[in-house]
Structures are given as structure tokens and as C-alpha cells.
Amino acid sequence: MRIVVTGGAGFIGSHIVESLVADGHDVCVFDNLSTGNLENLSNVQSRISFVRGDILDLNLLQKSMEGADVVSHQAAQLEIFKASDDPLYDLTANTVGTLNVLKAAKEVGVKKVLNASSACVYGQHEGASVESQSLRPNWAYGVSKLAAENYGHLFNDYYGVPVVSLRYGIVYGEREWFRRVLTIFIRRAIEKRPLVVFGSGEQKRDFICVDDVVSLHRTCLYDPRADGNAFNAGSGTAISVSDLATLVAEVSFRESGFRPEILNENVSQGAYSALVTYKRRNTAELQSMWLSTEKANKTLGWAPKTALSDGITREFKWAESNMSHWVETHRSHVKHSNHEASKILVV
Numbered sequence: 001m002r003i004v005v006t007g008g009a010g011f012i013g014s015h016i017v018e019s020l021v022a023d024g025h026d027v028c029v030f031d032n033l034s035t036g037n038l039e040n041l042s043n044v045q046s047r048i049s050f051v052r053g054d055i056l057d058l059n060l061l062q063k064s065m066e067g068a069d070v071v072s073h074q075a076a077q078l079e080i081f082k083a084s085d086d087p088l089y090d091l092t093a094n095t096v097g098t099l100n101v102l103k104a105a106k107e108v109g110v111k112k113v114l115n116a117s118s119a120c121v122y123g124q125h126e127g128a129s130v131e132s133q134s135l136r137p138n139w140a141y142g143v144s145k146l147a148a149e150n151y152g153h154l155f156n157d158y159y160g161v162p163v164v165s166l167r168y169g170i171v172y173g174e175r176e177w178f179r180r181v182l183t184i185f186i187r188r189a190i191e192k193r194p195l196v197v198f199g200s201g202e203q204k205r206d207f208i209c210v211d212d213v214v215s216l217h218r219t220c221l222y223d224p225r226a227d228g229n230a231f232n233a234g235s236g237t238a239i240s241v242s243d244l245a246t247l248v249a250e251v252s253f254r255e256s257g258f259r260p261e262i263l264n265e266n267v268s269q270g271a272y273s274a275l276v277t278y279k280r281r282n283t284a285e286l287q288s289m290w291l292s293t294e295k296a297n298k299t300l301g302w303a304p305k306t307a308l309s310d311g312i313t314r315e316f317k318w319a320e321s322n323m324s325h326w327v328e329t330h331r332s333h334v335k336h337s338n339h340e341a342s343k344i345l346v347v
């Protein structure tokens with residue numbers, strides 16, 4: 001099949017691209033390189049085509065999708081603070097951008113769209129979230145992703161374009177971008193510094209290895225029973241941030257002989273840490289983000305396979321030899337390309 005992957009130069013998108021190329025598909029990456037980069041695609045560079053463009057550029061999207069059978073839509077703005085500070089910007093990038101992708105897909109007769117959604121559509125919730133529960137996002141980012149998902153349902157039901165949305169938990173693995181809790185723990189362990197847990201560390205998080213996201217994406221690509229659905233893409237379990245720190249400390253000890261100390265710091269929500277000075281604690285922080293995998297398991301027979309300690313060990317090894325990727329910059333400092341400046345590049 002000819003498959004267009006928006007955001008294919010990013011962390012998750014590049015893993016999806018590699019799996020599609022391995023399956024023998026003709027892949028075109030559509031990306032504005034605002035947070036992604038071509039190095040992420042170095043393993044497949046000679047076997048794909050690349051369009052540098054913005055999903056807000058409907059004409060270029062449509063042109064790039066001509067002849068495509070499937071679109072995998074991974075492009076988005078992911079900055080939680082940026083979304084909260086400027087919800088209109090976030091809505092434009094995530095909801096209008098997705099609407100453009102869906103519209104272009106419909107115009108050119110695409111047979112399926114796979115849409116990257118997020119666990120953030122749930123908002124605060126105790127225990128494992130199931131797809132059928134009520135949705136009340138706590139951040140603007142979750143609102144824009146939920147609206148995008150709903151447009152997906154509309155295009156599936158009303159316009160007849162099969163759309164599947166995957167609600168990712170916290171995706172980790174090789175090529176993960178820096179500044180989230182796991183990446184900060186790993187980097188500090190490699191630098192032989194203490195790991196800093198904000199607050200009590202009882203907050204629970206569902207970490208899913210990128211390989212498992214790719215396997216669910218692949219299942220949904222081929223299985224028509226997925227069409228019209230939203231599925232959680234999580235590990236089915238949740239770990240507290242304190243236990244995550246302990247796990248990273250153990251991995252570090254096993255891999256490098258250094259067991260970092262674990263410190264707790266009382267950082268108010270929205271404030272910067274005094275110990276990890278570039279990191280600001282989230283506002284309206286989720287007490288628990290935990291995804292049930294039952295629906296994907298019952299409907300599609302999918303289950304995640306990677307144990308967290310194995311996945312973290314792999315990411316630790318990758319990070320050790322790729323520290324230059326993990327600089328202490330804020331993702332929102334990244335310049336977003338102006339869609340007027342989009343141009344076609346083939347790599």
C-alpha cells in the first residue's frame with residue numbers, strides 16, 4: 001500500500017514508518033520538522049519519500065496524499081503548557097490540523113486513517129480508564145485531541161472514511177524526546193546525579209513501549225474490526241513516579257554500576273524545580289493515568305508485550321550513546337514552520 005505518515009519524522013511516527021517499510025509498503029512522510037528530524041528516519045531514509053509540509057496546508061496535504069491507500073496521522077503539538085497558555089494555537093495545530101488530514105484523505109479516496117489520540121482525553125480518573133467512560137480532559141491539549149478524535153468518528157460515520165483512533169499512554173523508547181519524567185531520570189542517572197521526584201511521587205502513570213504502540217497500530221491497519229473505534233494504547237498497568245525512580249536506579253546500577261540517590265522535592269504545580277531547574281511541574285497534574293487494554297484485547301486480540309524494566313533498559317542503553325539528543329531545551333522554543341514556507345523535498 002501507499003501510506004502517508006504525518007509527523008513521521010517524530011519519535012513515534014519514525015517507529016511506525018520503520019514498521020511500515022519492513023512490511024513492504026510505499027511510505028511518504030509528511031512533516032514540518034518542527035520537533036521531529038530526519039535523523040530519526042536514518043534507518044529507512046533511502047526507502048521512503050519525504051514532504052516537508054505543515055498539516056495546516058490543506059493543498060499540499062491533498063497533493064501529497066494522491067494515490068495513498070492509508071494515512072497514519074501522528075503530527076501534533078504536544079506541549080501541555082503551550083496548549084494551556086494558548087489554547088487557540090493548540091486547537092489550530094491539533095484539531096484543525098486533524099480536520100485537514102481527514103478532509104484531504106476523503107477527497108483523494110483514502111481507505112483508512114489511523115489517528116494518534118491521547119490518554120489526556122480522559123482527565124482525572126481513579127483506576128484504569130476504559131474507552132466507554134465519560135471524558136473530561138484536564139488540559140487544553142486533551143480537549144483538542146478529543147475534538148480531533150470526534151472529527152475522526154464523524155468522518156467514519158458520516159463521510160464513510162474508516163478512521164481508528166489510538167489513545168496513547170506515555171510512550172517511551174529509543175528516540176523519545178527529552179524533558180519528560182522518564183527521560184529526565186535516565187539522563188540524570190547517566191550523569192551520575194540524584195533522581196528528583198516531585199511531591200510524594202504517588203502519582204501513577206501508564207508507560208507503554210513504542211514497540212507495543214507500533215504493534216497496535218499495525219493490527220488496526222490490517223484488521224477492519226478496528227474501523228470506527230477508539231482504542232487505548234497503554235500497558236494495562238500503572239507505576240507510581242516513586243517506583244519508576246527506583247526502577248531507573250536499578251537499571252542504572254545493572255548497566256553502569258551507579259545507583260543514583262532518590263530525592264523528593266516539593267515543587268508547587270506550575271513552578272520550576274530548584275533541583276532540575278529546566279523542569280516545571282505540570283498544573284492540574286493528573287493523579288492517575290492508567291489505561292485498560294481490555295477493548296483492544298477483546299476486539300483485536302492485541303496485548304502489549306514489553307516489560308517496563310526491559311523497555312527502560314533499552315532506552316537507557318540508547319540514551320547512553322545518544323545524549324546529544326537530550327539537551328535541556330524547552331520544546332516550545334522550537335520554531336513552528338509557517339505553512340506558507342512549505343516545500344517538497346525528497347530524501
Ligand SMILES: NC(=O)c1ccc[n+]([C@@H]2O[C@H](COP(=O)([O-])OP(=O)(O)OC[C@H]3O[C@@H](n4cnc5c(N)ncnc54)[C@H](O)[C@@H]3O)[C@@H](O)[C@H]2O)c1
Binds near residue numbers: 075077177
Ligand atoms: N509521546 C507520547 O507519549 C504521546 C502520548 C499521547 C499522544 N501522543 C501523540 O502521538 C503523536 C506523536 O507524538 P510524538 O511523541 O512522536 O511527538 P514528536 O514531537 O516526536 O512527533 C510529532 C511530529 O509531528 C511533526 N509536526 C508537528 N506539528 C506539525 C504540523 N503542524 N505539520 C506537520 N508536521 C508536524 C513534528 O515535526 C514531529 O516530527 C502526537 O499526535 C501526539 O499527540 C504522544
